[in-house]
Each structure stands twice: as C-alpha cells, then as structure tokens.
Amino acid sequence: QSVLTQPPSASGTPGQRVTISCSGSSSNIGSNTINWYQQLPGTAPKLLIYSDNQRPSGVPDRFSGSKSGTSASLAISGLQSEDEAEYYCATWDDSLNGVVFGGGTKLTIL
Amino acid sequence: EVQLVESGGGLVEPGGSLRLSCAASGFTFSNYRMNWVRQAPGKGLEWVSSIGSSSTYIYYADSVKGRFTISRDNAKNSLYLQMNSLRAEDTAVYYCARVGSGELPLRRNWFDPWGQGTLVTVSS
Secondary structure, eight states: OOSBBOOSEEEEOTTOOEEEEEEOOTTTTTTSOOEEEEEOTTSOOEEEEBTTTBOOTTSOTTEEEEEETTEEEEEEOSOOGGGOEEEEEEEEETTTTEEEEBOOEEEEEO | OOEEEEEOOEEEOTTOOEEEEEEEESSOGGGSOEEEEEEOTTSOEEEEEEEOTTSOOEEEOTTTTTTEEEEEETTTTEEEEEEOSOOGGGOEEEEEEEESOSSSOGGGOOEEEEOOOEEEEEOO
16 A cells, blocks of 8 residues: 555547646655656656646657645646556655655557 | 666575675766665565765665675775665565765655666575
C-alpha cells in the first residue's frame, strides 16, 4: 500500500485530455513539493514535472501539474500514442523522513 | 552530458551481500545529493536511500534500514549501496538518481537524471 494514492489505470483516445490524481496527507503533499515521473516500457523513469507545476526543458507543454491541499494532479492534453507509459507522483514525507512514491498509473492510449 | 551508470547487480542467495556502484559524469558530483530507488519486477518505484553531498546526512527507507548502507566517494565521482542480509523481496532493478537542484533540500527537490538501472536477484 503506497503512501500516495494514484488510480492504477487511465485511458484516452488520441487528442483527448486525461488527468491523473495523486492523493496524500499533510505530512507529504500538504507540506512539500510534488514531482511526476514518466516511465516508458522497459526504460528508466524520467522527470516529467517538478516543484508541483514546473516542466523541465524538453517536456512538451501538453503536460501540466497542479496541487491543492493534500492532492495533486497531472494533466496530459492532446494525447499521443507515445504518451502510453506508467506515471508516478512522488514527494518527501516529513513523518517518514523519506521520499514516497505513488503506486503508479498506467496510461493506455485507445 | 550528465550520465549515471550503475553496476554490481547480479544473482545472490538469501542472506548474502552485494555492493552496487553508480559512476557519475558530466556534472560536479560533490555538489549534489544522490539517491537509490528500486523497482521490483512488475511493481512500482520504491525509494531506498539518500545521501547528502558531503555525506553529512543519510536517510533510509524502513524496509532496508539496518541492512543497507549508502556511501559516496566524491574523489571518484561514485555512489555506492552496500546491501547485506538480502531477502527475496529485495529483488529489483536498482536505479541511481541525482537530485535536480544542488541547492534545495530533499523536501523541495526532485530526481533528475536517473541511471539505466542494475538488476539484483535474490534467490537460492
């Protein structure tokens, strides 16, 4: 059972917009910045969003992050086939004194 | 180009030991906190351990505390993970990851980049 809760799966058709939620508590999302990682099949994770809503250079603006209270969301607009991947949220947990990850959300492009 | 290359994975029997290494290049290694993250087969990501730039602070996940030791050699641009008393549930791909900012504390930081990972299999 992960400290951060994500839906196990999400799906959408090309061009659609999809959102992936990440729910936590006051000791993690509520008091620290959240990051999102994309893991394409068979590859290492890659940073997608950092500090709640910042995109690293090279990440398309189709990807956006937001946070409110103890929850966060990753939005992907204009879905493309190459977006099919596993997405993880992560943040620091003040109670556990460590980094916590969500269980991951597998995005399928229909 | 910033690069992290892990090595040292392999097959080990339960109760055995293994030492992972991560060779860093393309950045000033001594300026950045470093981390280990693992992923069991078919499972999600699990943070394992973090170490400060001068080894001044170290954190471990409860699942490995007392069995794993993280360390670094800034002169050799290398990060290590000594794993003892290995269990079947430690079977995973182990990734080395740098923090994204050399200035921010872990609670405000992120992991970027990541290495390609090294597979550790604990089985008899």
